[in-house]
Amino acid sequence: xxxxxxxxxxxxKIGMIDSSYVEIERLGFHKLSDEERKDMxxxxxxxxxxxxSICENxxxxxxxxxEYYQNDYFIH
Numbered sequence: 001x002x003x004x005x006x007x008x009x010x011x012x013k014i015g016m017i018d019s020s021y022v023e024i025e026r027l028g029f030h031k032l033s034d035e036e037r038k039d040m041x042x043x044x045x046x047x048x049x050x051x052x053s054i055c056e057n058x059x060x061x062x063x064x065x066x067e068y069y070q071n072d073y074f075i076h
Contacts, residue, residue, distance in 0.1 A: 001047040003027070008040075008052035009071075019049070 005014040029037065042050045054062070062068050
């Protein structure tokens with residue numbers, strides 16, 4: 001089982017954690033609301049976890065162009 005992080009805006013792979021080396025509770029998922037968890041976390045049939053996050057490039061674009069927050073996807 002692995003945890004995969006990808007950007008919610010551009011889809012780029014941010015990183016991966018082999019979950020055998022980390023306790024899920026230490027990642028802070030329990031601090032998310034049910035709605036946030038539903039929006040950000042998904043699972044596949046093999047038990048892998050997929051997390052929607054924001055990459056550095058998209059974060060920079062959002063800071064420079066706050067109007068982009070209304071879009072699910074944008075090109076930078």
